[in-house]
Every structure is written in C-alpha cells, then in structure tokens.
Amino acid sequence: MILPYVLERIYMVSFKINNSGLYDAILILIDDVAYSFFHINYAGSFYLFLISSKRFRRQVKYAFIQKFWEIYCTRRKHQNQVFPITQSCISEDDF
Numbered sequence: 001m002i003l004p005y006v007l008e009r010i011y012m013v014s015f016k017i018n019n020s021g022l023y024d025a026i027l028i029l030i031d032d033v034a035y036s037f038f039h040i041n042y043a044g045s046f047y048l049f050l051i052s053s054k055r056f057r058r059q060v061k062y063a064f065i066q067k068f069w070e071i072y073c074t075r076r077k078h079q080n081q082v083f084p085i086t087q088s089c090i091s092e093d094d095f
Helices: 003-014 021-052 054-079
Strands: none
Touching (some): 003 021
C-alpha cells in the first residue's frame, strides 16, 4: 500500500515541468488519493476489527468516552475560575 504514495512523491519531485494552476491541482488530487491509499490499510483494519470484535468495541468506547471525558472535564473545571483583573493608571485622564 505504500508503493502508490512513493511513486507519486518521486513523480512530484522529479517531473515538475508545468507550473500552471490546473497542473498543481491535479498533482494535489493525486497526492491526496495516494495518501488515502497509504493510510487505508491501518484505518481499514481498525474499522474491520471494530465491527467484528465486541471486546474491542468496549475498549474503544472506554478509551474515547470515559478517559477523554475525564480529561476534558478536569481541564474545563480549572478554566471556570474567576481571577481579578488589575488595572494600572497611566494618567489622571484614565479615571
């Protein structure tokens, strides 16, 4: 699965001939497709295992919901504090 990505990167570095906007857009599209093929192996395995394994679903649910929710709540709790704002007077016109 890494071969399309490597070939596309070699082509982009070696054969940059035309500098038009359309040419750059086509190269970006090819880059995105190759990047997707590069990562589909890992993402596909994750989603297939998520669908097929009940225990893995529970572990993912525990990790995403309970662990990350605890981290989010503890950060949020500390952000809800009130601090006094100190102002300094530069001149008498500030009053």
